[in-house]
Amino acid sequence: MSARAVTMTALLAVSLTAHAGRNCETTPPTAANVQRALELAERTARTLDASGAQVVALARAGQNLGEWGLRWSHLGWAYREGQGSQARWRVVHKLNQCGSARADLYRQGLGEFFMDDLYRYEAAYAVPTSAVQAALLPLLASNARVDQLHEPAYSMVAYPWSQTYQQSNQWAIETLALAREPAAGNRQRAQAWLQFQGYEPTTLRISPMKRLGARMTAAHIAFDDHPDAKRYSSRIETVTVDSVFAWLERSGLAGPVQVLR
Numbered sequence: 719m720s721a722r723a724v725t726m727t728a729l730l731a732v733s734l735t736a737h738a739g740r741n742c743e744t745t746p747p748t749a750a751n752v753q754r755a756l757e758l759a760e761r762t763a764r765t766l767d768a769s770g771a772q773v774v775a776l777a778r779a780g781q782n783l784g785e786w787g788l789r790w791s792h793l794g795w796a797y798r799e800g801q802g803s804q805a806r807w808r809v810v811h812k813l814n815q816c817g818s819a820r821a822d823l824y825r826q827g828l829g830e831f832f833m834d835d836l837y838r839y840e841a842a843y844a845v846p847t848s849a850v851q852a853a854l855l856p857l858l859a860s861n862a863r864v865d866q867l868h869e870p871a872y873s874m875v876a877y878p879w880s881q882t883y884q885q886s887n888q889w890a891i892e893t894l895a896l897a898r899e900p901a902a903g904n905r906q907r908a909q910a911w912l913q914f915q916g917y918e919p920t921t922l923r924i925s926p927m928k929r930l931g932a933r934m935t936a937a938h939i940a941f942d943d944h945p946d947a948k949r950y951s952s953r954i955e956t957v958t959v960d961s962v963f964a965w966l967e968r969s970g971l972a973g974p975v976q977v978l979r
Contacts, residue, residue: 747833747835751835751836752833754836754839755829755832755833755834755836755839756829756832756833757839758832758836758839758840758841758978759827759828759829759831759832760828761841761978762776762807762828762832762841762843762978763806763807763828765843765976765978766796766798766807766843767805769845771798771845771846771851772797772798772851772855773795773796773797773798773846773850773851773854773855773858774795774796774797774843774844774845774846775793775794775795775796775843775844775846775890775962775963775966775972776793776794776795776796776809776831776841776842776843777790777791777792777793777794777841777842777843777959777963778790778791778792778831778832778834778836778840778841779791779836779837779838779840780792780834780835780836780837781837782837783958786920786922786958788920788958788959788960789842789959789960790842790958790959790960790963791837791959792811792834792886792887792959793811793886793887793890793959793962794809794810794811794812794831794886794890795809795810795811795854795858795890795893796808796809796828796831796843797809797810797854797855797858797859799859806827807827807828808825808826808827809824809825809826809827809828809830809831810823810824810825810858810864811823811824811826811831811886811890812824812868812884812885812886812889812890813886814872814874814886814938817937818872818937818938819871819872819873819883819937819938819940820870820871820872821870821871821872821884821885821886822870823864823865823868823889839979840977840978840979841977841978842959842963842975842976842977842978843975843976843978844963844966844967844972844973844974844975844976845972845973845976846966846971846972846973847970847971847972850894850897850898850971850972853897853898854893854894854897857893857896857897864893866893866896866903867889867892867893867896867904867905867908868884868889869881869883869884869889869905871883871884872884872885872938873885873938873939873940873941873943874936874938874939874956875922875924875939875940875941875944875954875956876888876940876943876956876957877943877944877945877955877956878909878912878917878919878955878956878957879909879913880943880944881905881906881909882942882943883940883943884905885956885957887957887958887959887962888956888957890962891912891917891957891962892905892908892909892912893908894971895907895908895909895911895912895915896908898911898971899911915965915969915971916965916968916969917961917962917965917969918961918965919955919956919957919958919961920955920956920957920958920960920961921953921954921955922953922954922955922956923952923953923954924952924954925952926952929941929949929952929954941954963975
């Protein structure tokens, strides 16, 4: 097993110690929020079962990103584990550690995945083509392979074409590249494949003052991996769930996004 083996976590420990690009929060989840998360997980499981898929790109709305015109905050790969009545859905995704610029991979159930004090109790998913699912499924199930392109150094706004940092959505699509192109055995080659396949990141307009404030107050936000010309003109490119969903459909790698409320 790799030295960066996938972390197994307890149900509530995840929501208190690891987050997708958010600062630490010490407020424990309320009973009402736990219930809503589990109900969303149940609806998601029923829907995914009915879809006939073995692997889907699954998103949640953990933060209000309306300022940037974005709907979804965090992406993971959900896959069906087991057969028949014993089958269950598992999610592999990347989370950064509270108050730090480090991140790990997590393998969770749907209940755990949605147990993160969501901004909206909604989910979105896209079903990849049969060929993409067949390539992803064995990789996602393998601890030794799923972290091959994982970089622990984390920035929520990591530049898509740099290897300095890696954020959660970036890990997801680089891992897709590895599954589809075995020659993409490192991050540079995976990113080259994504560019060849037409992936286009989201451009955020972030002023110098906002960048300075974020860098001084949040360990999980860095801008030094972005090209100077883009950074100094306040154009911050990064991998967002919305851009991934749009690209998956546009490229023919997956169907249209489906929303669960």
